[in-house]
Amino acid sequence: MKKEYLIFIVAAILAFNLGFNAFPSAKKITFSAPALLENGKGSLVEFKMSLRFGQGMTLVNIRNAGFKEDAENALRKARNLAESYLGTSTSNFDIVLEISGNGNEVSGESAGGMFSLAIIALQTGKKLKQDVAISAAINEFGELEQVGGIEEKILAAKEADRKVFLVSKNQPIKEELNVGSGISIIRVKNLKEAVSYMIE
Numbered sequence: 001m002k003k004e005y006l007i008f009i010v011a012a013i014l015a016f017n018l019g020f021n022a023f024p025s026a027k028k029i030t031f032s033a034p035a036l037l038e039n040g041k042g043s044l045v046e047f048k049m050s051l052r053f054g055q056g057m058t059l060v061n062i063r064n065a066g067f068k069e070d071a072e073n074a075l076r077k078a079r080n081l082a083e084s085y086l087g088t089s090t091s092n093f094d095i096v097l098e099i100s101g102n103g104n105e106v107s108g109e110s111a112g113g114m115f116s117l118a119i120i121a122l123q124t125g126k127k128l129k130q131d132v133a134i135s136a137a138i139n140e141f142g143e144l145e146q147v148g149g150i151e152e153k154i155l156a157a158k159e160a161d162r163k164v165f166l167v168s169k170n171q172p173i174k175e176e177l178n179v180g181s182g183i184s185i186i187r188v189k190n191l192k193e194a195v196s197y198m199i200e
Contacts, residue, residue, distance in 0.1 A: 036149035042157075068105060131162055142190045
């Protein structure tokens with residue numbers, strides 16, 4: 001009886017391990033999103049996002065940086081829009097977002113468009129174009145919306161050798177000819193248009 005019980009325990013452990021390994025710790029993607037720092041300068045902040053077998057949770061890792069409520073809301077909205085765009089569900093998976101390296105507090109919704117694109121790339125296994133940047137909030141209909149600090153963000157993207165910068169259709173840009181020198185600024189209406197520019 002003890003021998004049979006031991007065999008059962010070993011079989012259960014093996015089954016668990018096989019099941020766990022069938023769902024690797026995560027599909028992962030690294031991407032940069034333009035941001036406005038506390039000192040008023042623009043910067044490209046590097047994020048890591050992972051898709052793990054789980055319970056459909058949307059999580060932020062606060063080990064390296066804090067996330068304000070508006071940034072968390074942007075991530076949740078981005079997930080819903082990505083699922084709607086693809087016509088799929090990630091209810092059996094958790095999405096985890098974190099900052100690479102050490103950062104400060106992540107706030108605002110200007111990375112909402114980028115979050116949606118990253119989730120789409122994760123789900124489809126496609127790559128994000130490394131020479132394209134985007135800074136745009138996104139509403140519940142998948143339409144891109146204007147954000148603040150866009151001039152500083154474009155300059156930061158140029159310094160990081162980005163060739164294309166996506167903004168919303170209604171995004172005002174001060175001294176656009178000067179700010180946009182050396183980078184192609186493209187206005188896009190919605191998530192579908194952004195995908196065509198951003199995902200390979």
